[in-house]
Amino acid sequence: MNQMHRVITDRLQGKRFLLVLDDVWDGSCWMSLQVPLKCAAPGSKIIVTTRSSKVAKMMALKIHQLGFLSDTNCWFVCQDAALRGRDPSIIDGSLISIGQSIAARCKGLPLAANAAGNVLSSAIDRNHWEPVEQSYLWDSDVVGQILPALLVSYNSLEKHLKRCFSYCSLFPKEYMFRKNKLVRLWLAQGFVEADKERQPEDIASKYFDDLVEKFFFQRSPYHQESFACYKDYTNSSSNRYIMHNLYHELADYVSAKEYSRIENSTLSNVDEGARHLSLAPSEVQCNEVIQFYPLHNQYSKEYHIPRLRTLLVVQKDDPKNDENTLNINFPSCLFKLFGSLRALDLSNTNVEQLPHSVGELIHLRYLSLENTNIKYLPESISALFKLHSMNLKCCNCLSELPQGIKFLTNLRHLELPSMYDWNVYMPSGIGELANLQTMNTIKVGNDSGSCSMDDLVHLNKLRGQLYISGIENIRSAQITSEPSIKGKGELHKLTLHWSCSDSMFPDDASYVLDSLQPHPDLKELTIKGFSGIIFPLWLGSQYMFNLSVLELKDCENCEELPSLGQLPCLKHLLISSLTCLKHVGRMFYGYEKTSCDGHRSSTSxxxxxxxxxxxxxxxxxxxxxxxxxxDFPFLHHLTIKTWIFLRCAERILECYCNIGAYTEIGLRGSDVQLSEVESDKGVSFHAVQYEDVGFAVVSVFVAAASSTVIDVTPQAIFGNSG
Known part of the structure; x- marks a missing residue:
């Protein structure tokens, strides 16, 4: 944070600025943020927008409370939502009259006007708009605090979307929804209508997108996850979403009969007719031990809750440390009470083992133990033949998977801990799970009973990302003619990791990597710990025409870079710790045709x-x-952080000034002396010595694009990654 403060201070020192902080929910960082802002010139302004009065009082000297919209402005909001970018002329005079009547019923609330307009957007005609205007829900007395416009919006949903939305009442207000999680929970409950042409996950994902489009969900601005450090390539299915409190109250209202959310630390007095149950303790109660018993009714008879289909333990935010882990206490016979359970989520709790009786949950389709201290899974889990989703992410204490996992032939999603944090034994037989779509990691073992690359051959439904470690355990003689990865066209990200590069001869490593050629639709590839001397030809060929991100790490024997310059879609390239590489030559650029004087064709x-x-x-x-x-026509950012011999550093800078990119170069050494260089394009750089870290940081700008050179510390530029 201090480094970031220094950067902000340098940029704002003595200058006036206007800073807009939009839709602020958490003001806890405000005091820290103010520190570097105080160096600015008088007249600087900060505008904060928030729906929280607490945040407003904490951050602002002057609070402007927005009033209600006029009926006219309500109609403008409503009309904009109804049109969705279409020509306003399609709304004739009679429709305008109906629309204005509907807007007047929104009582000056933008959210209500937006919801009403969304309902109208389905069809711009009188036959659709008049029933909306005349709906009894506008004047209903039973709605309580629910905005009539939201109830009208809910009432316009198709049946399957109503069920999916109602399910969201199991989660507390301000909960960060993960799309994949919600989609799989809906699938577990049978909310998804079958379709011969599409996978159930794709249909459920479309349901979610429909609810987003109709404003029942909003994308969270605080949880935009992206791959590596590349902001322009985002895995949208991993994004977080929030639900406005008024929509959440609507979900509570429409789901009251079958859904129950308990916000204290005792699971008791549950209605025997409940079908979906969540335990969502408040922040104050998170430190208490959550009791899953006694489960007794008024006659002190034990509940069996025969119709219960969902049991979730929910926290508002994902825990960041052990202190936020929920402590739960439940009897070993608990699962015998829930014979119809389809979804069980004990994530972020102190669970260390599951009782053998978990195998009696024969209808279970969804099981999540994410971020628990579970040490092993009982073999009885292999009796859960209907299980389609098992989440073991961040279960870093898990030492092995059960031998019987190969019998879970309906399993579609198996999420495992990251290989960076996890050392696990994976048994053979994973390859029999032919329906698997998600398996984020696989570890190749070194004995006959462990997982091998043969297990991957028939898993051609795999999607998303896959991390393969233990590649040093693959022997050349074990490689078959059937490709283990090439047929997996739904994978977008692949990591190939030699965990111990010294255990494989370079020629063997090259042969193995050549056999691991991925599908041409792959978007991201990381090769880590490869012990060969040269990379396979497929890596630099235009066969990998969709490759957007490539990382080559810790390939310590490699003496030359692959020919990458002609990959048509490559946007981000990281080359790290290739410690034997001395020369980056013209082969790196992928020049195919050269003239007699050594220059390549002008067409490439x-x-x-x-x-x-x-x-x-x-x-x-x-x-x-x-x-x-x-060359490099779109290069924006060139970074070099390395031990470069100083005799060539200045030459490198002279050459690469001509690229025209914003360039940051870190040179390690005690005495770094670089003279100023200016190219024919007007690009200049200068070196700055930071004695405390022994780095020179060189910033290069195109003069036409920027008249200033910003000097920042190496940590701010490069972080701690190697």
Missing amino acids: RAFPKLVTLKFMNMNSWEQWDEVEAT
């Missing part, structure tokens, strides 16, 4: 789409061949 150019290029820890690097003026 290297790295036509590359935006980010980073070199890290290239400790033997001595030479980098010059590029042509037409």
Whole structure:
């Protein structure tokens, strides 16, 4: 934070600014943020928008409370939502009259006007708008605090969307919804209508998108997850969503009969007719032990709750440390009470083991133990033949998967801990789970009873990302003619990791990597710990025409880079810890045709789409061949953080000033002396010595694009990654 403060201070020192902080919910960082802002010139302004009076009082000297909209402005909001970018002329005079009548019933509330307009957007005609205007729900006395416009909006939903929305009442207000999780819970309950042409997950995902489009969900601005450090490539299915409190109250209202959310620490006095139950303790009660018993009715008879289909333990936010883990206490016979259970979620609790009786939940389709201290899974879990989703993410104490996991042939999603944090034994037989769509990681073992690459051959439904570790355990003689990865066209991200590169000869490593050629639709590829000397030809060929992100890490024996310059979609390239590499030559650019004087054809150019290029820890690097003026046409950010021999550092800078990118170069050494360089394009740089860290940071700008050079510390530029 101190480094960031320094950057902000340097930028704002003595200057006036206007800062807009939009839709603020949490003011806890406000005091820290103010520190670097105080250096600005008088007249600077900060505008904060928030729906929280607590945040407003904490942050603002002057509070402007927005009033209600006029009926006219309500109609403008309503009309805009109804049109969705279409030509306003399609709304004739009679429709305008109906729309204005509907807008007047929104009582000046923008959210209500937006919801009403969304209902009207389905069809711009009188036959659709008049029933909305005449709905009895506008004047209903039973709605209580629920906005009539929201109830009208809910009433317009199709039946399957109503069920999916009602299910959300199991989660507390201000909960961050994960799309994948909700989709799989809906699937477990049978809310998804069958379709021969599409996967159930795709249909349920469309349900979710429909609810977002109709404003029942909003994308959270605080949880935009992206791959690596590349902001323009986002896994939308992992994004978080929030639900406005008024929509949440609507969910509570429409789901009251079958859904129950308990917000204290005792699971008791539950209606025997409940079908869906969640335990969502408040922040105050999170430190208490949550009791799953006694479960008794008024006659002190034990409940069996025969119709219960969902049991969730829910926290508002994902825990960031052990202190936020919920402590639960339940009897070993608990699962015998819930014979019809389809979804069980004990995530973020102190659970260390499941009783053998979990195998009696024969209808269970969804099981989540994410972020628990579970040490092993009982073999009885192999009796859960209907299970389609099992979440074991962040279960870093889990030492092995049960041998019987291969019998869970309906399993579609198996989420495992990250291989960075997890050392686990994976048994053979995973390959029999032919319906698997999600398996984020697999570890190849070194004995006959452990998982092997043969287990991957028939898993051609895998989607998303896959991390393969233990590749050093693959032997050349074990490689079959059937491709283990090439047929998996739904994978978008693949990591190949040699956990112990010294255990494989370079020639064997090269042969193995050549056999691991992925599908041409792959978007991201990381190769880590490869012990071969050269990379396979498929990596640099236009066969990988969809590859957007490539990372080559810890390939310590490699003596030359693959030919990557002609990959048509490559946007981000990271090359790290190739410690034997001395020369980055013209082969790197992928030049196919050269003239007699050694220059390549004028019709080709290297790295036509590359935006980010980073070199890290290239400790033997001595030479980098010059590029042509037409190469790297879109390069925005060039980073070098390495031990570079100083005799070539200045030459590198002279050559790469011509790229025209914003360039940051970190040179380790005690005495770094670099003279100022200016290219024919007016690009200049200067070096700054930071004695405390022994780095020189060189910032290069195109003069036309920026008249200033910003000097920041190496940590701010490079972080701690290697």
